[in-house]
Amino acid sequence: MTDAKKWHAETIAIVAGRDRAPGAPINVPPTFASTYRDGGEYGYGRWGNPTWTAFEAALGELEGGQCVSFSSGLAAVAALLAPLPLGTTVTYPGNGYAGTRGLLERLAKEGRLTIRTVDVVNTDEVLAGLENTDLLWLESPTNPTLGIADLPKILGAAKKAGVVSVVDNTFATPLLQQPLALGATAVVHSATKYIGGHSDLLLGAVIVADGGRRDDLVAWRTIEGSIPGVMESYLALRGLRTLPVRFAKQQHTAALLADRLSTHPNVVRVRYPGLLSDPGHERAAAHMSGYGAMLSFDVADASTADRLVASLHLIVGTTSLGGVETSIDRRGRWEGEEGVPPGLLRVSVGLEHPDDLWNDLLQALS
Numbered sequence: 001m002t003d004a005k006k007w008h009a010e011t012i013a014i015v016a017g018r019d020r021a022p023g024a025p026i027n028v029p030p031t032f033a034s035t036y037r038d039g040g041e042y043g044y045g046r047w048g049n050p051t052w053t054a055f056e057a058a059l060g061e062l063e064g065g066q067c068v069s070f071s072s073g074l075a076a077v078a079a080l081l082a083p084l085p086l087g088t089t090v091t092y093p094g095n096g097y098a099g100t101r102g103l104l105e106r107l108a109k110e111g112r113l114t115i116r117t118v119d120v121v122n123t124d125e126v127l128a129g130l131e132n133t134d135l136l137w138l139e140s141p142t143n144p145t146l147g148i149a150d151l152p153k154i155l156g157a158a159k160k161a162g163v164v165s166v167v168d169n170t171f172a173t174p175l176l177q178q179p180l181a182l183g184a185t186a187v188v189h190s191a192t193k194y195i196g197g198h199s200d201l202l203l204g205a206v207i208v209a210d211g212g213r214r215d216d217l218v219a220w221r222t223i224e225g226s227i228p229g230v231m232e233s234y235l236a237l238r239g240l241r242t243l244p245v246r247f248a249k250q251q252h253t254a255a256l257l258a259d260r261l262s263t264h265p266n267v268v269r270v271r272y273p274g275l276l277s278d279p280g281h282e283r284a285a286a287h288m289s290g291y292g293a294m295l296s297f298d299v300a301d302a303s304t305a306d307r308l309v310a311s312l313h314l315i316v317g318t319t320s321l322g323g324v325e326t327s328i329d330r331r332g333r334w335e336g337e338e339g340v341p342p343g344l345l346r347v348s349v350g351l352e353h354p355d356d357l358w359n360d361l362l363q364a365l366s
């Protein structure tokens, strides 16, 4: 553990998860080992690996808890949901990440869980449902409509009511909000996105405040085999080192593009919590330390949106997000996303020059 209480996130991202012994390599190297000689800290490769440990130390410090990493974001989600006792009632965002929704629906169909959807932006609705909830799953900003939940209020109330709460913090990253400090039981990440940051790996993580829960997650990962790859862990930690500087620039460009998009006649609506006119703006300003680098905008209909994507030269049409390259995705084209407005385009803002991005959007919009 570094002196995390004193340091800013930018510093923690650089110093955390390093071996400080004299002569140690500056970066914990990828340890390619399926097994280790008896008598040491590590035994079999599925139980632990020094490269995972380094990544987990760094992300754990940034979130203010103890981190367990998994083979993907969805494996991390599954580690929180699959072992729940039979009959657990889970409340989750009806308009959140489709993968989590798909897993919950499947577990419910098999009779393992009872599920209820809620609009996490509607605080009264969330609070009213706490009574009938064992586990509350939250996502804020939501994917892809970028709604903002009142996390301090909801997490505080859940804690008081004895309801386990989980926040998917993939979009905000620990730089904008740290849900454990607000009372969340667990935080989940798709490190595939901003943390890895270069569209070259899949990795997931859960961060918890309590050591018992950490041990349970490690036990689940060991028995279930949803372990991270060694190279992925190494690359994700390498990515995490530059997360603060990437994210600051991406966020700055996102604000600029959101502003310009909102003045364009062919844009029906821009969804970005940084805009003063955005319904989530006040909430985001109150509990987040920035507005993020994801934005969505709506054009007239699906075919207009598809034509727009096809006429872009610089911005990449693809699913996924959080890389150094700016990417765009019409979410309504995917199965399971039928509720998303058909003309909604989700943009993950990268590190290109903002004027080049804007000019690309401008020519495609006309």
Ligand SMILES: *Cc1c(COP(=O)(O)O)cnc(C)c1O
Pocket: 072, 073, 074, 075, 097, 099, 143, 168, 170, 171, 189, 190, 191, 192, 193, 202, 203, 204
């Ligand atoms: C991508 C994503 C996930 C799933 O992560 P994978 O690494 O793709 O398995 C979970 N939550 C959110 C918000 C995501 O964007």
